[in-house]
Amino acid sequence: MKRDYYELLGVARGAGSAELKSAYRKLAIQFHPDKNPGDAEASEKFKEASEAYSVLSDPEKREQYNRFGHEGLRGGSGGFGFDPSIFSDFSDLFGQFFGGGFGRPQSAAGSDLIAHLEISFSEAAFGTESPVTIQRYESCGECRGTGAEKGSQPITCPTCRGRGQVRLSQGFFTMARTCPACQGEGTRIEKPCPACRGDGRVPAERTLTIKIPGGVENGSRLRLSEEGNAAPRGGAPGDLYVSLSVVEHDIFRREGDDVIVEMELPFPVFVLGGEIEVPTLEGEERIAIAPGTRASSEVRLRRKGVVRLGSSGRGDQVVRLTVAVPKSPGKEERELLENYARMINAPVSKKKTFARVKKIFEG
Numbered sequence: 001m002k003r004d005y006y007e008l009l010g011v012a013r014g015a016g017s018a019e020l021k022s023a024y025r026k027l028a029i030q031f032h033p034d035k036n037p038g039d040a041e042a043s044e045k046f047k048e049a050s051e052a053y054s055v056l057s058d059p060e061k062r063e064q065y066n067r068f069g070h071e072g073l074r075g076g077s078g079g080f081g082f083d084p085s086i087f088s089d090f091s092d093l094f095g096q097f098f099g100g101g102f103g104r105p106q107s108a109a110g111s112d113l114i115a116h117l118e119i120s121f122s123e124a125a126f127g128t129e130s131p132v133t134i135q136r137y138e139s140c141g142e143c144r145g146t147g148a149e150k151g152s153q154p155i156t157c158p159t160c161r162g163r164g165q166v167r168l169s170q171g172f173f174t175m176a177r178t179c180p181a182c183q184g185e186g187t188r189i190e191k192p193c194p195a196c197r198g199d200g201r202v203p204a205e206r207t208l209t210i211k212i213p214g215g216v217e218n219g220s221r222l223r224l225s226e227e228g229n230a231a232p233r234g235g236a237p238g239d240l241y242v243s244l245s246v247v248e249h250d251i252f253r254r255e256g257d258d259v260i261v262e263m264e265l266p267f268p269v270f271v272l273g274g275e276i277e278v279p280t281l282e283g284e285e286r287i288a289i290a291p292g293t294r295a296s297s298e299v300r301l302r303r304k305g306v307v308r309l310g311s312s313g314r315g316d317q318v319v320r321l322t323v324a325v326p327k328s329p330g331k332e333e334r335e336l337l338e339n340y341a342r343m344i345n346a347p348v349s350k351k352k353t354f355a356r357v358k359k360i361f362e363g
């Protein structure tokens with residue numbers, strides 16, 4: 001006596017497709033044979049649930065079933081077959097059990113490679129071209145990557161007939177397994193190419209010219225599509241990643257696209273104003289300091305910074321100004337400073353006290 005399909009899935013007769021799917025998914029995960037090896041009851045439940053779902057998820061079959069019950073499905077071409085494609089939505093389920101897609105041909109891709117490249121501060125700022133030498137697998141020229149000896153061809157795998165998978169049918173449900181004869185490739189090589197021993201690729205050393213765009217940073221990674229390892233026997237090659245390290249500069253520092261330069265200026269320049277030479281990425285530049293400039297202020301040189309990655313714009317150069325403080329002023333300097341301090345009533349130490357404080361600080 002066959003159980004009612006709705007009852008089996010635990011849903012109401014009016015259940016929508018999302019509800020059906022979710023009910024079935026729960027049962028399929030719970031009773032999947034891979035999770036319950038050797039358990040005949042679980043296997044039976046899995047079959048029943050799969051059967052119920054395959055009927056109720058098909059509007060036409062569902063209609064027939066609703067009208068005529070199990071009898072309604074017996075006619076036609078010997079009832080219904082179990083269609084594994086209903087699983088295609090359950091990628092999580094099949095990721096769990098089959099370690100990959102269902103019925104998808106497996107073509108191994110080449111692996112990615114990573115190379116390291118050191119560039120200077122200004123190369124990072126403006127971009128450059130640089131050679132990088134890498135060791136990688138390349139497609140075998142002798143067999144054009146097929147792995148089969150010149151003049152011969154790989155043959156279609158007789159075990160899986162080229163599908164790369166074999167299906168194990170047990171009653172209603174079908175499971176896919178990677179073909180053990182060809183490891184999923186779908187082809188077999190009768191006479192391996194002597195140059196690559198059937199691998200379809202050979203090791204090579206290659207120097208590539210890498211175009212580095214302006215604006216890259218320390219730790220930036222460039223991706224060169226398909227410049228990684230060739231895949232065995234003709235799959236897609238992997239990618240090459242070039243990891244950049246930018247050498248620190250003696251004068252310049254980066255903050256995003258801005259270039260920072262710190263400059264110490266004597267106190268009178270802040271008070272009286274002046275003109276100074278500032279290093280930029282493109283040489284010295286004269287800038288004016290306005291009279292009455294506050295200590296710890298910034299002067300911004302527009303578009304003298306780093307190229308903005310992926311655009312033609314540039315950041316700024318920021319000149320950070322601080323007051324230069326003489327560590328040990330000479331006799332005359334001190335006298336002048338003391339006079340000035342007296343004049344503006346600055347609370348400075350007397351000469352003797354100054355010497356004592358200095359002694360304390362410098363040991």
Ligand SMILES: [Zn+2]
Binds near residue numbers: 157182184
């Ligand atoms: Zn095969």
Ligand SMILES: [Zn+2]
Binds near residue numbers: 142145200
């Ligand atoms: Zn070869």
